[in-house]
Amino acid sequence: MTEDSNPITYSRRFPTIEDVARLAGVSTATVSRSLNSPARVREATRQAVEAAVKELGYTPNFGGQALASNRTNTVGAIIPTMENAIFARAIQALQETLAARNVTLLVATSQYSPAREEDQIRTLLARGVDGVVLIGSERPASAYELLDARGVPFVILWSAPANTPHVTIGFDNASAAAGVALRVVEMGHRRIAVISGITRDNDRAQARVAGIVAVLENAGIPIHPAYLTECPYSLNDGEAAAIRLLTGTDRPTAIICGNDVLAAGALRGARILGIDVPGELSITGFDDIELATAVYPPLATVRVPHRRMGAAAGDCLMRWIVEGKRPESITLPTEFMDRESLGKLRNT
Amino acid sequence: MTEDSNPITYSRRFPTIEDVARLAGVSTATVSRSLNSPARVREATRQAVEAAVKELGYTPNFGGQALASNRTNTVGAIIPTMENAIFARAIQALQETLAARNVTLLVATSQYSPAREEDQIRTLLARGVDGVVLIGSERPASAYELLDARGVPFVILWSAPANTPHVTIGFDNASAAAGVALRVVEMGHRRIAVISGITRDNDRAQARVAGIVAVLENAGIPIHPAYLTECPYSLNDGEAAAIRLLTGTDRPTAIICGNDVLAAGALRGARILGIDVPGELSITGFDDIELATAVYPPLATVRVPHRRMGAAAGDCLMRWIVEGKRPESITLPTEFMDRESLGKLRNT
DNA sequence: TTGAAAGCGCTAACAA
C-alpha cells in the first residue's frame, strides 16, 4: 500500500471519460464519439478532447467499454502447440493483421487434445472474444455447439472446405501429401514407409496419409501395414519410429514423414544406424520450417502458406465480425520443395 | 429486442446473473457470492445456484465482472518472438501456471524492438491486465514509467537481479556464457570467435558477450575485433556470419554463438565451406532447444531453465497480484551440455 | 447467511 500521505497526492483512481469530458468542456458522449468515430465530431471539439485525454493520460477502461458496447475487440486462437514453428508463425501473422485493426489476440493451446481444446473454447467464450480461430476441422460436435450457441464467428485453418461445412482457410492436405508421394515414386522407390503424426482427432494428418496411400495404390505399390506408422510430432518419436522401420526386415528405401520435425528425427535415426541419406534412404518432411534446412541433408518437404493463412484468417474474421456476413472459404496453394534428402533409388 | 412472443423462441440475449438469481430464488448478490466465494454461502443455497447456472448455461459476463471488480484475471506477456522455441516453451509453462488459477494469458511480441515493446505494454495496460511479464531488463525508462504509472505488478524473465531494481526471474547470462568460454579454452582453442545476437537493447546478449570476453582476457587470449561479431538471431544470419569469419585470414578454430539458432547456422556455414566440425572447428550454442540435437554434430550448449522461469513467473506474479506484496527475485541455475560440436583443438 | 441497492466506466438511442 503506498500511502500517499504527502500533499502532492495522486489518487489511485484513473481518469475516466467523465474527467476528460469535464476538462474538455463537453459531454461524455462527445468524448466517446471523439475517440471512436472522430468523423462524427467537429474538428475543434476533437482537438479539445484530444488535449484533455493527453493531459490526463486517459485510457478507456476495458471493462466499461466491453460492457457497454458488447464488444471486446479480442479474437481468440487455439493452436495445438506453440512449440512448432509452423503454428507460431501463423499466429504471428494473425496477430499482426488483427493489431492493425486494434484487435488483441488471445492465444491458447490444446496440445492436440480435443478435451483441452473444448476447455479453451469455453474459456475464450467466457472472456467474450468476438471471434475464434481454430486449427483443423475434426472435433467433437459439442465444441461446435459451444461456438454456435454463442453465435461467435469462427474460422478453421489448415483444412480444406471438403471436410467441413464451416469457413476454412487452408490447403488441401491430401493432395499436397500425394504430391510428395508421387515424387518419391517417380524416384523409383517401391519400399515406401510413412511416419505420420497421430491421426486420431487430426484431420490434417489423416488427409496426408490418405493422399499418400492413394498414390501408392494407384502406382500398384503394395502397402505393407508395418510401413504405415504414426507417433507424436516430436524429434525423439520420429527418430524412434525410423529406427523401428529401418531395423525391421525388408527395410524401406524411403520414408515419408508427416512433418519436418518427424523427418528431422528420422534423419537422426538413420544417422545413428549409419544409413546414408539420400544414398540408401530418402526422407521427406512437411511444412518447410527452418529446421528443414538446418539439418543435413536438407529436407525435401512441402511449403505450407502459414503466414498467408494467419493473415487471411484475421481479415476474414474481422470482416465477418464487423459486417456480420459469413465469408467464403479460401484454399491456398502449397509448393513442393525439392531438396537433397530425397534421391533416386540406388541400384542394389 | 427479441420479443419472445412465441413459446419456442430463443432470445439472443445470454442469461445474466439476474436470470440465475430468479431461477434459484435468491438475490444476485448471493449468486455472485456463491460463484466467487462459495464458503460464504449455505451449502443448500450453493447447490440451488449451481443448478440454476447449469440449467441456463450461465457464464459470467467478462465486461461486467471486470468493471465491477476492477480485475480482469488477465496477465500479459511480451516476448521478442514466438518463433524461437525457447520463448514458446517458457510461455507455455507460464500459461499453464496461470490457467491453474483461472487467469488468462495475453501474449504479445516485440520482435526485439523497444518501440514495439512499449506499444505492446500500452496495449496490455489498456486491456487492464492485472500483471505483466517481460523478457530482459534493458528498455527505455519510459516503458517502466508506463508500468509504474498504472501500478501494475510485473516481473522480468531471463535476467539476473544485478542488472535491475525490478523483480527478476532468470539466470546469470554472463556466467553461463563464461562457462562455455572456459570449456572452449580448456579444449585448447586460442583463436576463438563470437557470433552474438544483436547486443543493442538486449542485456542478455550483452551479458553473454561480456562473460565470454572476461574469460578470454583472463586466459590471456587476445581478442581480435573481427572475431567479435553480431547478427540477428536467424539461421541464415548465423550461416553468413560464420562464412565471413571462416573465409577471413587467420580463421578461428572455435566459434561461440549467442544461441542455438545461430550455432546451427554456423554449422551449416562450416559445411558449405567443407570445414569439419569438430575436427577443424568447434561450435557452441546457447539455450538447448530441440534444434541443438537435431543437427549434426549435436551442439554443445547451455541448458536454460525456460519452463521453470515461466512457471515461477506465473507464481510470483499471482502472489504479488493477490497478496499485494512484491516478491523476491529468483536466480535459477543453468547447465552446460557437452556435445560433439565442441572438440579438442587438433594439432595442425 | 442473505438481500437491497449503489455504483464501476462506457456506449448509444434519442432529443435538441
Add this chain to the structure above:
DNA sequence: TTGTTAGCGCTTTCAA
C-alpha cells in the same frame, strides 16, 4: 453537431 440519459452485468458494502 452535441448533450441527456438509460442501461450494459457484475460486485460489494451495508443492513437485516
